[in-house]
Amino acid sequence: MLDFELFPAAEPQSRRLMVMLHGLGDSIDGYLWLPRAMNLPWLNYALVNAPDEYYGGFSWFNFPGDAKPGVQRSYGMLVELLDGLRARGFPTDQTILGGFSQGCLMSIEVAMRYPHRLAGIVGISGRTSDPALLIQERSPVAMQQRVFLTHGTLDQVIPFTEAQAHVQTLKAAGLNIEWHELAKAHTIAGETELELMRNFIQRCYQLA
Helix, strand or coil: CCCEEEECCCCCCCCCEEEEECCCCECHHHHCCHHHHHCCCCCEEEEECCCEEECCEEECCCCCCCCHHHHHHHHHHHHHHHHHHHHCCCCHHHEEEEEECHHHHHHHHHHHHCCCCCCEEEEECCCCCCHHHHHHCCCCCHHHCEEEEEEECCCCCCCHHHHHHHHHHHHHCCCEEEEEEECCCCCCCHHHHHHHHHHHHHHHCCCC
């Protein structure tokens, strides 16, 4: 069972939810700023810790090393989390799944494999584990998922050209991806990027 913390919306009746997955070596604590910064009073947040300890933080899969077994295990744990949140009254089709770096990779895994349609997927500064395999093993609803991805042209952790190539492969297969290239390093580019995310989330809920 994944450890997560729920931050309720200012509008208490709202069942809209954003689940945020951190990057390598980070934790829930690294995203405590997000609910206030997004400034969407109707949105609940679930901040999630990855399952493995990693130098004072957590990781979603083995790095460096063979990532595939860890990705598969973490995907299964995210399925349990999303199913559990749905049982708690947060419908999957009202849930945004977001992630940064390793969390972005896991969000794309869910977008392609999870058998339920989400409100949307937000992926920041990441890539996929294996785009060809994801296409081959995609769920029946994968092409209905709305996916928002950003990457920095100055990223020195996950090269821009690598992430771009993965996105092009997924788009060519028919995945519904909104892709943004930003002049940034391996980070979230402040209000510029938050506004892009905010606009996408509002459109997912048909509020813009």
